[in-house]
Amino acid sequence: MGDIRDIIRGALSSLFGFGGRLFARAILMIFAGHWYGMSVVGGLGQVAAITEIAATFGVLGLKRSLLDMLSYRAERGQSIEQRLVEAIILSVGLGLILSVIMIFAWPFIEPQTARILPLLFLGIPAIVLTEVALSAIKFKRVIKWDVLSRGITEPWSFLILAVIFYKIGLTQTGLVMAYCGSLIISALTVGIGLCSVYGVRSLLSARPKLANILKIPKQSLPVGLTDLGVMMLRRVDILVLGVFVPQNVTGIYYILQQLATIPQRVNNLFEPMVSPVIARLHNQYKKEGIRANLVSICRWIFIIQLALSIPMVLFGDFILSWFGPGFSAGIVSLAIILLAELIDGSFITTETALLYAQPKLPQWILFIGLVVEVIMIALCSHLWGLEGAAIGFLLGIITITLGRLLMLKRKMGIMVLTPDYFSTVIIGAVMTAVLIVARVLAQGHHGLWMVFAIFIALTLYVYLTRAFSLTKTDKIIWRAFTHKKSKRSHRRESR
Numbered sequence: 001m002g003d004i005r006d007i008i009r010g011a012l013s014s015l016f017g018f019g020g021r022l023f024a025r026a027i028l029m030i031f032a033g034h035w036y037g038m039s040v041v042g043g044l045g046q047v048a049a050i051t052e053i054a055a056t057f058g059v060l061g062l063k064r065s066l067l068d069m070l071s072y073r074a075e076r077g078q079s080i081e082q083r084l085v086e087a088i089i090l091s092v093g094l095g096l097i098l099s100v101i102m103i104f105a106w107p108f109i110e111p112q113t114a115r116i117l118p119l120l121f122l123g124i125p126a127i128v129l130t131e132v133a134l135s136a137i138k139f140k141r142v143i144k145w146d147v148l149s150r151g152i153t154e155p156w157s158f159l160i161l162a163v164i165f166y167k168i169g170l171t172q173t174g175l176v177m178a179y180c181g182s183l184i185i186s187a188l189t190v191g192i193g194l195c196s197v198y199g200v201r202s203l204l205s206a207r208p209k210l211a212n213i214l215k216i217p218k219q220s221l222p223v224g225l226t227d228l229g230v231m232m233l234r235r236v237d238i239l240v241l242g243v244f245v246p247q248n249v250t251g252i253y254y255i256l257q258q259l260a261t262i263p264q265r266v267n268n269l270f271e272p273m274v275s276p277v278i279a280r281l282h283n284q285y286k287k288e289g290i291r292a293n294l295v296s297i298c299r300w301i302f303i304i305q306l307a308l309s310i311p312m313v314l315f316g317d318f319i320l321s322w323f324g325p326g327f328s329a330g331i332v333s334l335a336i337i338l339l340a341e342l343i344d345g346s347f348i349t350t351e352t353a354l355l356y357a358q359p360k361l362p363q364w365i366l367f368i369g370l371v372v373e374v375i376m377i378a379l380c381s382h383l384w385g386l387e388g389a390a391i392g393f394l395l396g397i398i399t400i401t402l403g404r405l406l407m408l409k410r411k412m413g414i415m416v417l418t419p420d421y422f423s424t425v426i427i428g429a430v431m432t433a434v435l436i437v438a439r440v441l442a443q444g445h446h447g448l449w450m451v452f453a454i455f456i457a458l459t460l461y462v463y464l465t466r467a468f469s470l471t472k473t474d475k476i477i478w479r480a481f482t483h484k485k486s487k488r489s490h491r492r493e494s495r
Contacts, residue, residue, distance in 0.1 A: 022262060024155035028162055029258050033323035035166055036175050038251030044175045045254030046242055047110055049235035051120070051183075054102060055127035056231040058095030060217060061224025062087050066135045067279040068356060069219065075284075081198060084136045085206040086213045088129070095128035112172050119180035126180075126187035133194040145193030153189045158182035222359035226351070229366030233396060236370065237377050241389040244381040252330045253386060255323050259316075260337045263308040266301050267345045282356040290353050291414045298416050299424075302346035303469065306428045307461050309338045311454045314435045318450065329386070336390035340397040350404050350416055358411050365407065369400030423469040431461045 032041050066087050070080045099121045107114045130149065137145050161181045165174025195203065217224075238257065242250045281289045312319065313335045320327040320334065354362050373396025380388030408414050438453030 020151040021155040022265075024159045025258060025261075028155070028159040029255055030322050030324075031159070032162065032175055033251075033255065033327060036162075036171060038248035038324070038326065039246075040172065040175055040251070041254055042242070042247040042249070042251030043110060043112065044179060045238050045250055045257070047113065047120075047176050048179060049238050050102075050109060051123050052127065053228070053231055053235050054098050055095065055124045055131075056228045057224075058091055058098050058124060058128040059131045059224070059227065060091055060094060061220040061222070061227050062091055062216075063131045063135050063223075063227060064279075064352060064355060065220035065223040066132065067139055068282070069216075070136065070139045071279045071282075079206070080139070081202050081206040082208060083212070084198070085203060086208040087136075087216060088132055089208055090213050090216050091128050091132045092125050095125035099124045110176075113176060116173050116177050116180070119177055119184075123180045123183050126183040129187045130183070130190045133190045137190070137193055137197050140197050142193075142197050145190060145197070148193070149186045149189040154182045154186035157185040222363060223355055226355060226362040226366055229363065229370055230348075230351075232370055233366070233373065233393075233400070236374060237389050237393045240374060240377045240392075241381050241386070243378075245385050248326075249386055252327055253333065253389060255320070255327055256330050256334050256337055256390075259312065259319065259334060260341050262312070263305040263338065264341045264345050266304045266308070267348055270297055270301065270349070278352050279356065282353075287412065287414075290412075294350055294353060294408075294414060294416055295418065297349050298347055299418075299420060299471075301349070302342070302421060303424050303465060305342050305345050306424060307431070307458060309342050310428060310432050311435060311457065313338055314432070314439060315450055315454070333386045333390040336387065336394050340390075340394040343394075343401050344397045347401050347404060347416060350408050350414075353412065353414070354404065354408060358407070361407055361411065362404070365400055365403035368403065369396045372396050372399045420469070420471055424465065427461060427464045427469060430464065431457045434460060 029041075032044075066084070069083050069087075073080050073083055102124065103117055103121055106117060106120055113120060134146050134149070158178050158181075161178035162175055165177055168174075170177065234257070238250055238253055241253055277293060278290055281287075281293070316334045317328045317331045320330055351362050373392055375392075376395045377389050377392030380391045382388070384391070405417060408416060434457045435453060438449070438457070442449050442453070
């Protein structure tokens, strides 16, 4: 029950940052679509994809494997600060090497970036430091620095810098410069958080050893290859699509990706606490605890993501029109991408358990899925353009998800997909019917009517879910959590 409370506490804390990030990113994309234009947005999408793939090489899987290493050392009374400093030295050093390589590659990949190479040079190590340091902070079950960096400093600095650079006339490179600047600001925020949580003195006295640093890649490489596959899964589609279509079309696809991150982020709300909890349970050999957490969390993510995805599909053309003329052409692709994100987000948590139990297995699942994705995107993009890329992405996600679920059942005896999902699907169908009727009654007029209809549909969804879709375990957990919370509130009031 303590693990569940920590996971829910982490999700509720992350929700604040999620709201701030969503609001800032929505304003940014609307502003970018209208002022910078689709082609510049498409260029940003390709630069961001390449930068984040390169940074994942530098992170070397430490985003998750570091949690397992620190948990292992903590269980045995060993110093965790030493391993933390060793991981940072290795990953940031690798990030700098990758940046040097990319300095020579950027002018050929994106010619307009030649004038801003110093900023691009710092982008990769900034992402690396952010990921590794946040992983170490989350090991202490501290969430606020994750919320502050990802929910406030990074998205809002991106928006503010994009406006400033546009106003001073940097219409071709300003968006990419703002992106790089936001990565640097986020890294500085997380660096302050790391020093706050662990203490400057303890970090400086950690005494890293070269022999230990050289051993880390062997321990973290399986996870690193898996994380690289996960990152490429959401970046390779826009790169392959760019081979077959003009850059303005890739701009539309990048906007669709940004919209799809709204339901996709539901999994990220739970992730800050799920990974440390599963890492600890793995090192304590508590498979039943892992099963209980996975079954509950996957269902909760599915319930929430479904509620977010349905209105976005049914009113997607109206939402896309906010970003500028021409973006509404992506409505079919948006629906396909949202379906893929629903499938992936609902069951991606299972990968963490597989990584700790069978480190090499998730790599092969992702490799097969990526091969399917690249082949199908290349084929379908050539035939159908924008929609083809979305179809290829969906087929890759389905391949990977089926592989994860089958291997989790075969290797760990854990069945995540249960009949309890059926009631949620029925409730989702009811919500869909309500919104379709609302759209017909609107007769082409949206605005406040759309907001009112979505509010009514979501209220009905929540009521039906609470009445018919919660399992006995869900109700016990919810009562225990709320009871514990009310007791703490009562104690504070009595003081």
